[in-house]
Amino acid sequence: MTEHVSMQEKNLQQVSAHQRIVKVAVQVLLYAFLFLMALTVLFPFYWMLISSVKTLAEYQLQIPTFFPRKIVFFNYVEAFQTANLGRLFLNTLYVGVVSTLLSLVITVLSAFAFARLEFKGKNALFAALLATMMIPGELFTITNYITVDTFGWMETFTALIVPFLVSVFYIYLLRQNFMQIPNELYLAAKVDGTSDLKYLWKVMIPLALPTLISITILKMMGAWNSYIWPRLVANKPEMRLITNGLRNAFTDANTQQTNIPVQMAAVAIVSFPLFLVFIFLRKYIMKGVSRSGIKG
Amino acid sequence: MVESKHKWKAWLYLSPAIVLLLIFTVWPIINTIRMSLLVDYSTIKETGGYAFDFGIKNFVRVLNYPKFLNCLKNTLLLCVLTVPLSTILALLIAVCLNAIKPLQRFLQTVFFLPYVTNSIAIGMVFSAMFNIIGNNIGSSTQLITTAGIINNIIGVFGVDPINWINAGSSYWANITVLVVYIVWDALPFKILVLLGGLQSINRQYYDAAKVDSTPRSRVFTKITVPLLSPMIAYVVITAFIGGFKEYSSIVGIFGDGMGPAGDKGRLNTMVGFIYDSLAASQEGLASAAALILFAIIFVVTMINLYVSKKKTHY
Known part of the structure; x- marks a missing residue:
């Protein structure tokens, strides 16, 4: 047993x-x-970094070195000068900041109207807005190109900013956030005679700040990464945004050959701010992204 | 009293958005349909007072255009190859991430990193990795051929060097490079969504399976996948929509020639076709192509929704 x-x-x-x-x-x-x-x-990032600090001769070895024998930084200097990166940075910063600020104002006002105010046709209008999200952007681009031309906005920053100020997705995101704020707060503020705008500024915006930060980051990243539209409407060297300036700056027009170490240095310079944003503001990006499915 | 005051206020707050949407969203929808139905429409001809025939000839022309068919083929091929591959890989990574404890957050961060990068800039890095020709030194014709890092890596496994993206490269080599890049680029978003979904699955299901000592593979197919199916459906639908609009990843790797040197336009996509037609002031053709793209995306999304409704457990 x-x-x-x-x-x-x-x-x-x-x-x-x-x-x-x-x-x-x-x-x-x-x-x-x-x-x-x-x-x-991670490998492409590693390759970008080590290629950017190699000499051209070392980069062109038959068998590439996995760690540079000699670390040089002149590729960065050359990248900055060849692509006129300083100018591209300033252009992108200007377009990014102006479009983000204007976009935030428009988004906050619209989301407030949809979340708090009552008016006829509100739901129908909101549904119609959401429906436009299904349409691929290319369908708008053709006419917008013509419109921008008609308005005389070609080769101006206005053409880069105004057509994209309203994002239905951001309005939707913020409206959902505003709806979570109890209506009693609004009614109490009304009884106290607080104006809508003051209430919006003092109560709604602070409470919805994380969403507003997400929108700001995504919008700034959008300016940083946009390529197609800027190339169509503002392609003059002094109007270019960073991505557009970057793509073709390092290819020799005559030989079609590219100085890759310099190109990689430029890519690293462009990626660096994005990494900073990523390190410090990751949670806001993830929050906005997981609900959008839209890159940049 | 208060209500009526609100009414005009609401419209006041909405007015900037509505005005901009009317100009840059609603008018384009109407105008695109109009332009697509005016045969051989272009704005230049219109300002010249040309009277266009009305009809569906633009659509017929586009659909019989070899260039467009090539773009359609490339787009479909990239979609069919990258959507399942990136979804399965993302699902695998997400499930593995969900099953570990130490370093989970660190690895999650690493996998999300490619998301915040610039598709064109990192496309240039991939292009450099697959490139086999270095710079010309001295004369303008003398090229230095290197193996390229990817060829060196596959050489370790005994594979001969391949001309991936340079002049004279094969179509399938080009497609392989694009698939690798697009999948790499698509993973972060999918992993983020799928991991979020996995973490919200109630632990009780797994505990019940443990009590019954259900094998891992059965737990995966009978619990994880069904409960994750709404997220999988979401990821697949957005991947198809993104796939049909593929454009900048090709520009990143091949430049705006949309093909290797000597064979420009070989890898062009539907979006690329729309922009080319626009640049050639053929707005009628561009509009027809854009509407065809919309129709395809719409139909594929509907099919996806229909299939996932049958297979999804909410």
Whole structure:
């Protein structure tokens, strides 16, 4: 009898030991897979950085070096001068800041009207706005190009800012946020004779600040990453935005050859602010992104 | 009294948005349909007082245009290859991330990193990695051929160097590079959404499975995938929409010639076709192509919604 029990215990111990081994093995496999994928994801960044500090001669070796033999920084200087990056930075910053500020004002006012005020046709209007989100942007681009031309906005920053000031998605995002704020607060403020705008400024905006920060970051990143529209309407060298200026700056017009180390230095310069934003404001980006599915 | 005061106020607050939307969203919808139905429409001809025929000839022309068919083929091919690949890979990574404890947040951050990058800039990095020709030194014709880092890596596994993106490269080599880049670019968003979904699945289901000692594979197919299906559906739909609008990843790697040197336009996409027609002042054709793109996206989204409604557990 006692022998039988101890046999069972032994079996159980064996089973749990076996289970532990499987568990450890699975964990090892999981980490191995994740680290392999993480390395793959990070490799292009690594390659960009080390290529940007190599001399051209070293970059062109038959068998590339995984770590530069000699670290040089003159590629960065050359990148800044060749692509006129200073100018591109300023242009992009200007377009980004102005369009973000105006866009925030418009978005806040619209979201407030949709979330708090009652008017005829509110739901129909809101549904119509949401429906436009399904239409690919290219469909608007053709006519907007003609419109911008008609308004005489070609080769101006206005053409880069005004057509994209209203984002239905941002209005939607902020409206959802505003709706969560109890209506009692608004009614109490009305009883106290607080004006709508003051209430918006003192109560709604502080409470919805995280969403507003998400919108700001996404909008700024949009200016930083936009390529197609700026190339269409403002392609003069002194009007270019960063991405547009970057793509073709390092290819020799005659030989079609590219000085890759310098190009990689420029890419690193352009990516750096994005990394900073990522490190410090990640949670806001993730919050906005997971609900949009739109890049930039 | 208060209500009526609100009414004009609401419209006042909405007015900037409405005015801009009327000009830059509503008018384009109407105008695109109008332009697509005026045969060979262009703004230059219109200002010249030309009277256009009315009809669907633009659509017929576009659909019989070899260039457009090439763009359609490239777009469809990239969609069909990248959407399943990136979704499955993202699902695998998300499930693995969800199953570990130490370093989870760190790895999550690493996998999200490509999201905040500039598609064109990082496309240039991929282009450099697959490039096999260095700079010309001295004369303008002397090219230095290097293996390129990717060829060196695959060489470790005994694969011969491949001409990926340079002049004379094969179509499938080009497509491979694009698929690698697009999948790399698409992973962060999908992992973010899927991991978020996984973390919100009630632990009780897994505990119940543990009590019944259900095998892992069964837990995955019978619990994880069904409960995650709304998120999977969302990720697949947005991936298809993004896939049909593929453009900047190709510009990133091949430049705005949309193809390797010597074969420009080979990798052009539907969005690229629209911009080319616009640049050639063929707004009628561009509008027809844009409406065809919209129709395709609409139909694919509807099919996706229909399928996921049948397969999704909410």
